[in-house]
Amino acid sequence: MKVYISQLVDDNLINKLQKQYNIGVELIDFSIADNLDNPSKYLANNYYNNESPLALHGPYFDLSPATFDSLIYQATMTRFNQVYAAAQKIKANHIIFHSGYLKNIYFYESWLTNSIIFWNDFLKDKDDSIQIYIENVFEDEYKYLLELVKIINKPYFNICLDLGHANIRSKYNLVDWLTNLAPYLKHLHLHNNNGQIDSHNGLLYGSINYDEVFNLINKLKINPTLTLEINNDKQLIESLQYLEKSNFTK
Numbered sequence: 001m002k003v004y005i006s007q008l009v010d011d012n013l014i015n016k017l018q019k020q021y022n023i024g025v026e027l028i029d030f031s032i033a034d035n036l037d038n039p040s041k042y043l044a045n046n047y048y049n050n051e052s053p054l055a056l057h058g059p060y061f062d063l064s065p066a067t068f069d070s071l072i073y074q075a076t077m078t079r080f081n082q083v084y085a086a087a088q089k090i091k092a093n094h095i096i097f098h099s100g101y102l103k104n105i106y107f108y109e110s111w112l113t114n115s116i117i118f119w120n121d122f123l124k125d126k127d128d129s130i131q132i133y134i135e136n137v138f139e140d141e142y143k144y145l146l147e148l149v150k151i152i153n154k155p156y157f158n159i160c161l162d163l164g165h166a167n168i169r170s171k172y173n174l175v176d177w178l179t180n181l182a183p184y185l186k187h188l189h190l191h192n193n194n195g196q197i198d199s200h201n202g203l204l205y206g207s208i209n210y211d212e213v214f215n216l217i218n219k220l221k222i223n224p225t226l227t228l229e230i231n232n233d234k235q236l237i238e239s240l241q242y243l244e245k246s247n248f249t250k
Helices: 011-021 033-037 070-090 108-123 143-152 163-169 174-184 210-220 233-246
Strands: 003-006 024-027 054-057 094-098 131-135 157-162 185-190 225-228
Touching: 003 011, 003 233, 011 024, 011 233, 033 070, 054 070, 070 094, 070 108, 094 185, 108 143, 131 143, 131 185, 143 157, 143 174, 157 163, 157 174, 163 174, 163 185, 174 185, 174 210, 210 233, 225 233
Parallel strands: 003 024, 003 225, 024 054, 054 094, 094 131, 131 157, 157 185, 185 225
Antiparallel strands: none
16 A cells, blocks of 8 residues: 655655655645745755655645635636646646535535536546545535545546544544445545544544554455655654554555
8 A cells, every 4th residue: 555644744754754664745835826836946856856656735725616706716726737737747646635615605515516517627638647536624424525526427536535634523433434435535644633623643642543444444445545644753653653563554
């Protein structure tokens, strides 16, 4: 199983861990609008000049693929295409995009209708050279992402399940999320928390039992890639050691 670490810790530590554990990096450089306006200075970064797998987290601040506003629609489309172009240049394997779902803003039906229009438009000139994964953030149930990817129905348009987000925002447990999303579950964002605050702790620091999570994934016979989204140096290293001992990533 391919493992990435998110660019949430010091760059020097990332470079060290890349070499030690033979892992990839999920970059957040291009989730920032200013960087998308001037991508050339980031293309010189050391991450792009080695053999490690690369992925990108797409932009999300002030953007929404489910918007009703034509100007925000165009801004979102522009930014998403910019990060796709960056992914092509650095030969990234995948891009993570947020779904844009906000329960207090959109009725489910209007969010889904608008999202279908946007994603069909965005994907019309894309192919399977870069995988697109849609991530849950504020969703309180799994049906939103499930229905979207089923309707779009493209082999390179699937789901990134963020277990930390589901743990604090969902009325369903993680067994329900994993089981129901399994056919479209191609990537995982892994971190832990206390069920209330999105603290991005290490895998051993919170209410998610990752032994149970990994056992279920094995039973489901799926093989998603994963990113450790952990913002603490010590806890990130401990999480990599835990993955190594668990044999889940072998």
